[in-house]
Amino acid sequence: MMRSAPQSAMDANPAQLPARDEHIAPAPRISIQAFCESVETAAAVQSAGEDRRLAKAHLKIQMGGMTAATEAYRSAPTPNVIILEFESRPEVVLAGLDSLAEVCDPGTRVVVIGRHNDVTLYRELVRRGVSDYLIAPVNTLDIVRSVCGLYSAPDAKPVGxxxxxxxxxxxxxxxxxxxxxxxxxxxxxxxxxxxxxxxxxxxxxxxxxxxxxxxxxxxxxxxxxxxxxxxxxxxxxxxxxxxxxxxxxxxxxxxxxxxxxxxxxxxxxxxxxxxxxxxxxxxxxxxxxxxxxxxxxxxxxxxxxxxxxxxxxxxxxxxxxxxxxxxxxxxxxxxxxxxxxxxxxxxxxxxxxxxxxxxxxxxxxxxxxxxxxxxxxxxxxxxxxxxxxxxxxxxxxxxxxxxxxKKTKSSxxxxxxxxxxxxx
Structure with missing residues (x-):
């Protein structure tokens, strides 16, 4: 269903603006579909879609969370990246992911946004192939960093x-x-x-x-x-x-x-x-x-x-x-x-x-x-x-x-x- 290795560790306190020298490599030409449950997350995803690093990506946002995602892909192919927000209990989320896996195309990568800072949940998400897990509330750069990170392998050369x-x-x-x-x-x-x-x-x-x-x-x-x-x-x-x-x-x-x-x-x-x-x-x-x-x-x-x-x-x-x-x-x-x-x-x-x-x-x-x-x-x-x-x-x-x-007096x-x- 999804990529098996996580792209980043769980972060309980999402960063605000990146450090001056942080370099987020642009994402390639991909399709992204987000299923949100809150207007705040939908707004953050929409803003991320307007960022220059996702300029080549085609983004579509839909409300309804996990239920809407599972229903949408029963008769349609899945995009390169799915962003899912949930506000339900962890066990409900895991069950929903199992249902989504039945209709999800191979190679699709999934980013989950939730409010539970739970290591056990995170491990279960990784085991099911979730690529990244973000703790809500998220901001624009959290989304940009996560999606772009999916296409920047740890052993790859840094993007210029x-x-x-x-x-x-x-x-x-x-x-x-x-x-x-x-x-x-x-x-x-x-x-x-x-x-x-x-x-x-x-x-x-x-x-x-x-x-x-x-x-x-x-x-x-x-x-x-x-x-x-x-x-x-x-x-x-x-x-x-x-x-x-x-x-x-x-x-x-x-x-x-x-x-x-x-x-x-x-x-x-x-x-x-x-x-x-x-x-x-x-x-x-x-x-x-x-x-x-x-x-x-x-x-x-x-x-x-x-x-x-x-x-x-x-x-x-x-x-x-x-x-x-x-x-x-x-x-x-x-x-x-x-x-x-x-x-x-x-x-x-x-x-x-x-x-x-x-x-x-x-x-x-x-x-x-x-x-x-x-x-x-x-x-x-x-x-x-x-x-x-x-x-x-x-x-x-x-x-x-x-x-x-080389350190000189100019340092x-x-x-x-x-x-x-x-x-x-």
């Missing part, structure tokens, strides 16, 4: 984490920030990473890393039927021991109009093999750009200190916070701060408008950035001890929730970073 970097306005240096942060993630945190340049017409990642690969992301997005982990891996250009590049062609011989899900298979393939994926997202509001930001694990918005950037950054932060209620709010960094004779909006005013302090305030350093860009180098390669290089290192730690691979910032995450 995606950081999307986008500019609040064109020309604010978002690509430069993305490339330097990715470099620091790979070098300072010793984390295998891939930079994916999504600006297919005008992307600069190849120039910034001094790479001119013959293949890149265009070969994947225009060949959706060929996409798998091996195919995407062959398209990567190696930049350093831990950093690879999925480059943009940066040519104008064709137009790059894509559907909203055009990059999904590419991202899924990268997630399966690479711990960290940094997306260099161009400043545009298309279906695929919006989908990319909503599906990312973390988001870094780069803004210059002027009014248009302030407006756009606030719009982005407000929209993404409202659309990703179960995720950490987007980070933002101010770039090109301190241009001589240019009137600028102060960081404090940005912080007030966005209700959050900037993750970094990067000064205007034309000589440093210009030299790095023209040489195809990162800031740390041009001036490793410069304060700007330290800023990119701190951004790498903050956006990944990790400390440096003194750890208490500050932990305080920032706690208050975020």
């Amino acid at each position: 984490r995606i950081l999307a970097v986008v500019g609040a306005k064109g020309g604010v240096g978002a690509s430069t920030v993305a490339h330097n942060v990715a470099w620091s993630i790979a070098r300072d945190l010793a984390l295998d990473s891939v930079v994916t340049d999504l600006d297919l017409a005008f992307g600069t990642a190849g120039l910034d890393y001094n790479q001119d690969p013959p293949q890149g992301i265009a070969d994947a997005v225009f060949s959706p039927d060929r996409i798998d982990t091996n195919f995407v891996d062959r398209l990567l250009s190696k930049c350093s021991d831990n950093l690879s590049l999925l480059a943009a062609p940066a040519t104008l011989d064709r137009v790059y109009d894509f559907g909203a899900d055009a990059f999904d298979a590419i991202f899924d393939s990268l997630r399966a093999t690479v711990p960290c994926i940094v997306l260099d997202v161009p400043h545009q509001w298309t279906g695929w750009a919006k989908r990319t930001l909503l599906a990312a694990d973390d988001i870094l918005i780069v803004a210059a200190p002027d009014l248009a950037n302030l407006r756009n950054a606030k719009n982005l932060v407000d929209y993404l916070k409202a659309s990703r209620v179960n995720d950490h709010r987007p980070f933002y960094a101010l770039n090109q701060v301190g241009v001589p004779k240019r009137p600028e909006i102060k960081p404090a005013d940005f912080a007030k408008a966005l209700d959050d302090d900037p993750a970094a305030i990067i000064p205007f350093e034309p000589q440093l950035f210009g030299t790095a860009a023209n040489n195809g180098q990162m800031i740390a390669e041009v001036a490793g001890s410069h304060k700007v290089a330290d800023m990119f290192r701190n951004l790498a730690q903050l956006t990944t929730g990790r400390s440096e691979a 003194l910032f750890s208490p500050l970073l932990q305080k920032f995450r706690k208050n975020a």
Whole structure:
């Protein structure tokens, strides 16, 4: 009937929001049907269905609990996952599961939600093949964590984490920030990473890393039927021991109009093999750009200190916070701060408008950035001890929730970073 091994231990006190560095891997394209007995649980399941990590799942909710489930599947196939809530006595529940087993298809996984914190009951549920048991009341993330956990085997490789970097306005240096942060993630945190340049017409990642690969992301997005982990891996250009590049062609011989899900298979393939994926997202509001930001694990918005950037950054932060209620709010960094004779909006005013302090305030350093860009180098390669290089290192730690691979004096910032995450 159901999967025989439990996916998680019984938890008498469901967690609220996950820790900053908790990573819940997205579920694959599955069907889920929930049979609830309380409106509170139905609301939590409905909210979970709207979470980005269940974006590919097809969810249907029905009231009636165990009785409704047994009746529903007498003449219909069962979905990939059944969520059952019960408020009855344990013996009634176990009898109901025995009845459900008679009409349940092989391979269907069952998550049970109940109010009895009873080890004996839990063991009986496991013996009957229940995949997970949650103690009511449950919240949105309890459901997301449980369903996604069904498809994350304990011995499987962790699913890669995606950081999307986008500019609040064109020309604010978002690509430069993305490339330097990715470099620091790979070098300072010793984390295998891939930079994916999504600006297919005008992307600069190849120039910034001094790479001119013959293949890149265009070969994947225009060949959706060929996409798998091996195919995407062959398209990567190696930049350093831990950093690879999925480059943009940066040519104008064709137009790059894509559907909203055009990059999904590419991202899924990268997630399966690479711990960290940094997306260099161009400043545009298309279906695929919006989908990319909503599906990312973390988001870094780069803004210059002027009014248009302030407006756009606030719009982005407000929209993404409202659309990703179960995720950490987007980070933002101010770039090109301190241009001589240019009137600028102060960081404090940005912080007030966005209700959050900037993750970094990067000064205007034309000589440093210009030299790095023209040489195809990162800031740390041009001036490793410069304060700007330290800023990119701190951004790498903050956006990944990790400390440096080798302890250095910069670890003194750890208490500050932990305080920032706690208050975020």
